[in-house]
Amino acid sequence: MTQVGEGQEAEESAPPVMTFGAPTAGEILAERYELVEHINNDSAGRLVWRGVDVVLRRPVAVVLRYPGGDSATEMLQAAVAASRVIHPNLVGVYDAIDEADRAYVVREWVDGQSLREMVTVDGPLDPARATAIGNAVASALAAVHATGMVHGNVHPGTVMISDEGRVVLADARTDGADSQENDIRAVGGVLYFALTGHWPHGEAPLHGATAGHGRAAIPDAVRDAGGTIAAPRQVRAGVPAYLDDLTMDLLDPEIAPPSSDVLAAELGRLDIPADEHFLDQAGPLRFTADPEEEPSPLAAAGGRKVALGIAGLLAVALVGLLIGISALGDDKDQKTEPVARPTSGAPADQPTQPATTRKLAVEDIRIIDPDSHTRDELDDAEKVIDGSEDEGWATDTYTAPKFGNFKRGMGVWIDLGSEHTVKSVKAVLSANGATAQLYTGTTDPGSSSSGDKKLYTDYVTTKNRIGEGFAQAEGSTLIFSNGFDPDKKYRYLLFWLTELPSNDRGYKIGVQEITVQGS
Structure with missing residues (x-):
């Protein structure tokens, strides 16, 4: 007790x-x-x-x-x-x-035990339980912060779990020494402790007590020679990547934390009963999936890149072959114009024919999700460029049009492999009513949570936007044809979704096919 x-x-x-x-x-x-x-x-x-x-x-x-x-x-x-x-x-x-x-x-009065005691006695929690406790703490903080107040005392000793399983946060302070941001970062500490049994903030707090029982100090986090703490996945096996990323991002002073309501919404989206099917289309949650069935996002992206690169080379070879055949035909029939005429040696009075607009090959493609630590909506990006509108990539179902009001958006990032003149981009969606914009950029920060954050910062700016949004909408088809600079070459593009249409279950959209035209 x-x-x-x-x-x-x-x-x-x-x-x-x-x-x-x-x-x-x-x-x-x-x-x-x-x-x-x-x-x-x-x-x-x-x-x-x-x-x-x-x-x-x-x-x-x-x-x-x-x-x-x-x-x-x-x-x-x-x-x-x-x-x-x-x-x-x-x-x-x-x-x-x-x-x-x-x-x-x-x-x-709460009949139960503190998180500190639970982990000290029984060992680290499984990821699902840790997520549920983190969700409860973040939800409590969201209620406190909504009034403008600070809790100021979040740690394993003030997180209580009743005998019935209810999780409650106790013993707020109002001494003015803390901030809402520190409250939110403390959730990272609670998650780290729940997953590892170690405290990531140096000297462990000694809050919480059991009558008549001794209390051992919470061990400090494992650290390298430079004092950097080890990630939960380095301390114990079985911690899913998304939960590892979320915990470490909350503890990283270089990464701005989300607000408490955004954090609660993200953890709440994951903290669902096993028999619920709200996220069916996104595949199993990382912590409930069979480890042998969980694909590596980096490996999957790398595999797609190789396959798409080979497809790109084949496409270039095919175009070259067609040009060669057309040029040979020009010798036999002077009435037939070649597909493209080289400028070298052309008579001064004969204008050079402009390069033909064609569908550009895509070398790499991936889903960009900077505001999610789960990274469970990244699969099926390759279906967006497979030439078929029957299949594509789709978002999860959200509770509000702006991604449940806790995401700035999601996007499809495209690498053309090299710089090209781009004439237009066409996106075929699964439904009407989505809001999207097109951006360009010059960097590839890599497929990771931090990489997506950097890509969003670098790309989603006014100067990088193509036009003012989509230039033409034909039902569920968006065509971006205005805004491309004819004197500029483009390699990286970002199709960025900001608002979802409604369906009978919530708000969701699928991107069935994206086609880039250029030369």
Whole structure:
């Protein structure tokens, strides 16, 4: 039976907190809250008791501090602020009383254990369980942050799991020393701890206690010679890549974290019962798939690149053969013009015929998803250029037209292999109503979560946009023909989706075929 204290838990060797007039079992505070059992003391001088609300006949936790007054201001302010936010993943605060010689906070009693205890006793959690706990914590933070407040005390000791499986976040602080961004990064720490049993922030917090039990310190994360922490996948087997990326991105100070509501939405999209089929079209989630069936995104992209490169070479050879045949035919029949006439040696009064517009071969193609750590919507990109409109790549089904309101968009990135004059790009979609734009760029940052983020930053700018959007729409067909500079060569293109059409289940679109015309 565990409860989390309001501050840092005392070390095992710390002497008990001695206070004048300490409470005793059976005492009734404020003529309402009967003290039943002393659970633990914390190093901030607070005592945690299990009690009973004798009016409502419900169990409560009572956190006391001696004396009250100025020394209890932060504790009471935090309790008052927390009482204003009602959420199933937050511990409920019922009362906060200052009696000068003592102050106490009355809050919900949770039968269960902290995440710290659960992992210390039973070992690291499976990825599905870790995702569910991360979702609950992020959802609680989203509710707190929506009021403009900061929790400031997120760690394995303040994450409680009840005996019924409910996950709640307890013991907010309001000392002004923290920020919403630090709250969000702390979710990365909670995920890292849940997956590895190690704490990634140096000295581990000693919050949370079990009455009558010793408490070993949380081990620090494994680090290299430079002090860089090892990724969860390097610590234990079986951690899926998307969860590894998400955790490390949240811990990386060089990567701006998402807002708490965006993080909660992303984790919530993954935290679904096994019998739900909301993401059927995207394939199995990484942590539920058979490891032997999980393709390597990098290997898959590399394999496609080789195949597409060979196809590109064959296409070039075929064009060369047709030109040669046409040129031979020119000797036999002077009425037939060649496909293209070389400029070298041409008479000054004879204009050179412009190069013929044709379908350009694509060397590489992949799906760009900068705002998702799951990377579970990347498959089937090669079907977008297979010459058939019957099959293609499709997004997941979302709850709102702008990708559930937590993504800036998704795109199809195309590498033509070398620079070409581009005349038009045609995209055939599975339905009407999608909003898309076309961009160009000059770099290939690689197929990874960080690569997609960089590609979005480099490409999706006003100066790189082709035209003002799609120039022509014929039902579900988008044609970009205005905006290409005839004096400029293009190699990389990004077809960028920003809004999805609705169907009977939500919002979704398929890109059936993309064709690039040029010379």
